[in-house]
Amino acid sequence: xxxxxxxxxxxxxxxxxxxxxxxxxxxxxxxxxxxxxxxxxxxxxxxxxxxxxxxxxxxxxxxxxxxxxxxxxxxxxxxxxxxxxxxxxxxxxxxxxxxxxxxxxxxxxxxxxxxxxxxxxxxxxxxxxxxxxxxxxxxxxxxxxxxxxxxxxxxxxxxxxxxxxxxxxxxxxxxxxxxxxxxxxxxxxxxxxxxxxxxxxxxxxxxxxxxxxxxxxxxxxxxxxxxxxxxxxxxxxx
Amino acid sequence: xxxxxxxxxxxxxxxxxxxxxxxxxxxxxxxxxxxxxxxxxxxxxxxxxxxxxxxxxxxxxxxxxxxxxxxxxxxxxxxxxxxxxxxxxxxxxxxxxxxxxxxxxxxxxxxxxxxxxxxxxxxxxxxxxxxxxxxxxxxxxxxxxxxxxxxxxxxxxxxxxxxxxxxxxxxxxxxxxxxxxxxxxxxxxxxxxxxxxxxxxxxxxxxxxxxxxxxxxxxxxxxxxxxxxxxxxxxxxxxxxxxxxxxxxxxxxxxxxxxxxxxxxxxxxxxxxxxxxxxxxxxxxxxxxxxxxxxxxxxxxxxxxxxxxxxxxxxxxxxxxxxxxxxxxxxxxxxxxxxxxxxxxxxxxxxxxxxxxxxxxxxxxxxxxxxxxxxxxxxxxxxxxxxxxxxxxxxxxxxxxxxxxxxxxxxxxxxxxxxxxxxxxxxxxxxxxxxxxxxxxxxxxxxxxxxxxxxxxxxxxxxxxxxxxxx
Numbered sequence: 001x002x003x004x005x006x007x008x009x010x011x012x013x014x015x016x017x018x019x020x021x022x023x024x025x026x027x028x029x030x031x032x033x034x035x036x037x038x039x040x041x042x043x044x045x046x047x048x049x050x051x052x053x054x055x056x057x058x059x060x061x062x063x064x065x066x067x068x069x070x071x072x073x074x075x076x077x078x079x080x081x082x083x084x085x086x087x088x089x090x091x092x093x094x095x096x097x098x099x100x101x102x103x104x105x106x107x108x109x110x111x112x113x114x115x116x117x118x119x120x121x122x123x124x125x126x127x128x129x130x131x132x133x134x135x136x137x138x139x140x141x142x143x144x145x146x147x148x149x150x151x152x153x154x155x156x157x158x159x160x161x162x163x164x165x166x167x168x169x170x171x172x173x174x175x176x177x178x179x180x181x182x183x184x185x186x187x188x189x190x191x192x193x194x195x196x197x198x199x200x201x202x203x204x205x206x207x208x209x210x211x212x213x214x215x216x217x218x219x220x221x222x223x224x225x226x227x228x229x230x231x232x233x234x235x236x237x238x
Numbered sequence: 239x240x241x242x243x244x245x246x247x248x249x250x251x252x253x254x255x256x257x258x259x260x261x262x263x264x265x266x267x268x269x270x271x272x273x274x275x276x277x278x279x280x281x282x283x284x285x286x287x288x289x290x291x292x293x294x295x296x297x298x299x300x301x302x303x304x305x306x307x308x309x310x311x312x313x314x315x316x317x318x319x320x321x322x323x324x325x326x327x328x329x330x331x332x333x334x335x336x337x338x339x340x341x342x343x344x345x346x347x348x349x350x351x352x353x354x355x356x357x358x359x360x361x362x363x364x365x366x367x368x369x370x371x372x373x374x375x376x377x378x379x380x381x382x383x384x385x386x387x388x389x390x391x392x393x394x395x396x397x398x399x400x401x402x403x404x405x406x407x408x409x410x411x412x413x414x415x416x417x418x419x420x421x422x423x424x425x426x427x428x429x430x431x432x433x434x435x436x437x438x439x440x441x442x443x444x445x446x447x448x449x450x451x452x453x454x455x456x457x458x459x460x461x462x463x464x465x466x467x468x469x470x471x472x473x474x475x476x477x478x479x480x481x482x483x484x485x486x487x488x489x490x491x492x493x494x495x496x497x498x499x500x501x502x503x504x505x506x507x508x509x510x511x512x513x514x515x516x517x518x519x520x521x522x523x524x525x526x527x528x529x530x531x532x533x534x535x536x537x538x539x540x541x542x543x544x545x546x547x548x549x550x551x552x553x554x555x556x557x558x559x560x561x562x563x564x565x566x567x568x569x570x571x572x573x574x575x576x577x578x579x580x581x582x583x584x585x586x587x588x589x590x591x592x593x594x595x596x597x598x599x600x601x602x603x604x605x606x607x608x609x610x611x612x613x614x615x616x617x618x619x620x621x622x623x624x625x626x627x628x629x630x631x632x633x634x635x636x637x638x639x640x641x642x643x644x645x646x647x648x649x650x651x652x653x654x655x656x657x658x659x660x661x662x663x664x665x666x667x668x669x670x671x672x673x674x675x676x677x678x679x680x681x682x683x684x685x686x687x688x689x690x691x692x693x694x695x696x697x698x699x700x701x702x703x704x705x706x707x708x709x
Contacts, residue, residue, distance in 0.1 A: 006467050011381045013372070013391075020392040020474060025399070027478030027501070028430055031494055038491060041422050060414070063346035066280025072564055076487040080636040083644055091489035094421030099347050102425050102488055106564040107267065109648040131270070136653045140266070140273030140280070154411055161410050165418065 045092035048221045050167040051214070053155050053181040054188075058214025060158070061145065061207050062101070070139070072103030073112040073218065086113035086219060093222060096167045108139055113219030120188055121195025123212045145208040150185070152178045185209050241321040242305045243595045243689060246588055248329050249297025250680060253584075254673050255336075256289025261666045268659045276342065284351045285339045290576070291349060291439060293332045298584040299443040300328070300367065303390045305591055306450040307374050310384045316373030320366050327363045331356060343413040347428050349435050350404050353413045357405045364401070368394045385466040389446035392474050396438045404431035422489050426482070433481035436572075440580050442474065445512050447587045452536045453519055455590055456526060461518035469511030476505050483554035486563065495556075502554030509547035516540045531606040535586035538614055542578025546571060561636070566655060567628025574621045577669060582613060585676060592680050596687030605679045612672035620665030627658035 009016050035041045051059055062068075075081050077088040089112050094100055103110075118126075122133065127145060130137040156177040163169045173180065189204045192212075263286050266272050266279040273279060304321070308314060315321050335352055338344075344351040352360065371394060375387060404427055407415035417424050453460050460466060482490055482498030517540055520527065527533045549571050553562045562568060593600045600606060634654060637645035 003464055003467070007382070010383050010388075013375050013383065016383065016388060017372070017391045017395060020388065021395045021399075023471065023475045024392070024396045024478050026475070028399070028403075031479065031482065031497065032427055032430060035423060035426055035491060035494065041489075041491060063344060064342035065276075065278070066284060066342075066344065066346070068346055068348075069280050069283045074488055076560070076563075078487075078560065078636070080638065080644060084635070084648070089489050091422040094425075094489070096420060098420045098424065099345060099417040100421050100424040100428070101346070102485070104348060104484065104564070105566075105568065107652075110564075134649055136649050138267055138270045138652060138656070140270055140278035142278075144275040154414065158410050158414075158416075161408050161416055165408060165416060166420065 041091045042095075043092055044095060045090060045222065048093055048095065050096040050162065050169060051217060052184055053152075053159060053173070053177040054184040054210050054213045055217045056158060056162070056214075057150060057152065057155055057181060058210035058212070058217075061211045062214055063099075065142065065145075067111075068101050068103045070103075070105065070107035072106050072110045074102040075110055075112050081110075085110045087222065090222075093219075096162070098162065098165065111215065111218055115216045115218040115220040116223070119195055120191045120212055120216065121197050123215060124192055124195075124197050124208065127208050127211065142208065142211075145211060146203050146206045148207050149202060149205050150181075150207045150210050152181050155181055181210075184213055188213055239305075239595055240689065241315070241318075241325050242301050242591065244325045245297050245301035245304065245328075246591050246595060247680075248325070248332075249294050249301060249584070250588060250673075250677065252289050252293025252297055252332055253581075254670070254677060256286055256294050257666075257670045257673060259289060260286040261663070261670055262286075264659065264663045264666050268656060268663060277340070281340060281342060281344075284344060284348075285336055287349055288335050288339065288351065289332065291435070292335070295440060295444075295580055295584060297328075298587055299390075299393070299439075299447065300324070301591060302447045302451065302587045303371065303386075303443065305595075306386055306446075307371060307390070310380065310387060310450070311375055311378030312380050313374060313377050316370045316377065320370040324363060324366045324370060327359065327366065331359050331363060334359070338413060345405070345407060345415065345417065347404070347417070347424075347431075349432055350401075350428070352405075354405070354407055354409050354415045355412065357401075357407075361398070361402060364394070364398055368398065384450070385460065385463070385470065386446040386449040388470055389442050389449065392470075393438050393443040393446070396434065396442075396474070396478075400431045400434050400438065404428060425485055425488065426490055426494070429484040430478070430481040433484060434478055436575070437477035437480075440576060441477075441509075444580055444583050445473075447583055448512070448516050448536065448540070451587050451590050452516055452533075455530070455532050455536065455586070456520055456523045458519050458521075458523050461515050461521065465511055465515045469508040469515065473505075473508035473512065476501050476508060480505055480554065483550075483559070486554070486556055486559040499554045499556060502551045506548060506551050510544060513540050513544040513547070531603060531610045532586045532589050534607075534610050535582040535589075535613075538610075539579050539582035539586065542574055542582070542617070546575035546579060549574065561632040562628060565628035565631045566624045566658070567632065570621045570624025570628060573624065574617065577613070577617045577620065581669075582610075585609070585613070588676070588680070592683055593687065596684050596689055597691040598683060598687030601679050601682035601686060605675055609672045609675045609679070612668050612675065616665050616667075616669030616672060618665070619668060620662050623658035623661040623665070627655035630658070631655050 075085045075088045082088055126133050127142040129141040129143065130139040156174060159169050159174045159177050185205065188209050189199060192199060259282055263279055263282045304315060334356055338353060339351060343353045345353060375383065406418040408418060409415045419427055449460060479501035480498055482494045483502045486495050527537055552558050553571060589600060589606055631651045634646045634651040639645050
């Protein structure tokens with residue numbers, strides 16, 4: 001084999017660098033572009049809606065606290081997984097998730113379908129100190145979220161940005177973002193109180209309330225849409 | 239040379255800090271009471287990964303590549319001003335990254351957590367590095383570019399592409415933004431980035447270090463130039479395709495997952511090409527390995543490189559991945575590469591650089607030897623329990639009773655691996671204490687040396703490129 005051509009290449013900086021760059025772009029183009037045109041990844045699933053103002057705030061707290069470092073939101077298509085967590089995840093379910101939260105490590109369980117599994121009051125106690133409910137848990141206590149008031153000064157702006165990126169919020173949802181968030185908060189608080197939790201004023205408008213609203217939403221869209229849950233037809237990824 | 243000294247020392251500091259934070263994260267998992275308010279695992283873990291990848295590893299790459307490029311090209315760096323801006327901007331970014339991540343300012347995409355203002359600073363810093371590095375090569379007095387330079391040039395171009403495209407986001411406020419991509423598309427592009435951060439930050443530039451500093455330390459030319467050519471081009475081409483192996487059994491289309499698996503397996507060949515070229519370079523110099531802790535680090539580093547580049551492709555096979563994914567096995571795999579290959583090679587590079595940058599000899603070779611053994615034992619003690627706990631947890635998640643119901647609750651699988659998480663802490667303690675030994679050694683070396691020696695200029699010229707064999 002003749003290697004002379006390469007010796008010439010080694011003397012030409014621009015050519016070698018340009019070639020090296022060309023070589024690394026190919027894989028990216030093939031993997032990243034087609035999914036934007038495939039039915040399985042762009043077809044919305046009926047019933048999947050953007051998060052409410054409060055849920056979106058809760059989701060941003062989930063991101064801020066790095067929950068994704070210990071919890072996945074991606075159920076794999078195995079019987080043992082669907083038995084444990086519920087129907088496997090479909091591409092169309094996460095189209096309003098910016099960023100995605102599939103995760104990479106399950107130090108704790110998958111949360112893709114945790115919504116509705118536990119009562120709001122359970123979550124309140126669990127966030128305060130997980131070991132009150134499960135002595136073997138190694139999850140950090142998030143009591144400080146119950147002592148920090150939720151900041152809604154950016155809520156409206158957040159929904160506006162998300163609408164610009166493709167989440168179909170109505171004008172009313174954007175105009176009333178803050179009021180909607182407060183209203184949903186009041187509902188969560190009411191259910192917490194009826195669940196036997198005594199809340200101070202601060203606790204009733206704390207970040208933990210938003211986080212509970214988000215966690216309770218996870219995986220509920222498919223369930224409420226009546227779509228065939230573990231059916232291979234939906235999403236069509238497999 | 240001042241800038242190389244700056245990068246070498248900062249890298250060492252960020253390495254120690256980043257590894258201590260990693261140790262804290264490991265302790266948090268075993269004793270959750272250690273999480274204090276906002277200072278909990280979820281915020282600390284990104285600080286650990288960012289500090290060791292972008293603080294420690296990149297710092298050594300900057301130091302090593304700036305040191306080597308001047309000798310390989312027989313010219314000074316393109317611009318002293320750019321070099322200084324590069325050094326301070328990069329250090330500033332690492333500090334800002336630690337502070338903002340601790341405050342919870344994060345995009346929540348692994349290894350790309352920094353919010354948009356810092357992303358912009360990173361891109362500016364990277365362009366400065368690129369201009370300075372490419373500019374130095376452009377004015378070189380040695381026409382052929384040595385293989386290490388190809389690896390570093392390709393690092394600069396590829397990382398720029400990956401970083402910019404994965405971090406495209408729309409700002410909401412000064413430190414909050416939303417990704418331009420959503421759901422499965424976001425996952426796809428994130429793991430294209432994430433996997434190639436491993437490829438083009440933790441592999442390709444480290445191979446550059448190996449190609450320059452291993453032959454220099456061994457006093458032997460690289461075994462085969464042709465092998466370098468083959469494995470360089472195939473490595474950079476194939477690496478980019480392997481990202482979807484992080485998304486096996488996810489909603490990503492099957493064909494993309496299969497491509498990820500296929501290219502991951504293909505990746506064994508170019509990876510081992512690099513490992514073999516390193517090993518065979520030592521042919522005839524193996525006696526030196528007995529007495530030289532730097533060569534020991536290179537050798538064990540290459541061994542771990544070979545091991546983890548075999549393990550990775552195995553974990554990319556669907557059947558294996560169904561067991562290993564989401565478990566500690568992944569953490570073990572990453573650390574066998576990051577501690578075994580990356581850190582050991584970086585340590586050896588720093589041990590090579592620091593005495594030369596301060597015009598003296600290493601204060602204590604025996605202490606470096608002790609560092610080598612502590613580090614190696616630490617890695618074994620870290621990686622082995624991660625393998626065991628990964629397989630344990632994976633098997634427990636899928637275990638079923640005779641009637642088909644799940645055999646274990648999730649919390650039972652958490653308790654089952656606690657003991658291994660404890661052993662991992664011990665491995666981490668050993669590894670970090672090795673770095674402390676290195677710290678002492680480096681400080682004493684700097685104390686006995688001096689950055690200013692009039693003969694410095696004269697010393698640079700004889701430090702020529704390791705000659706390539708087989709040309």
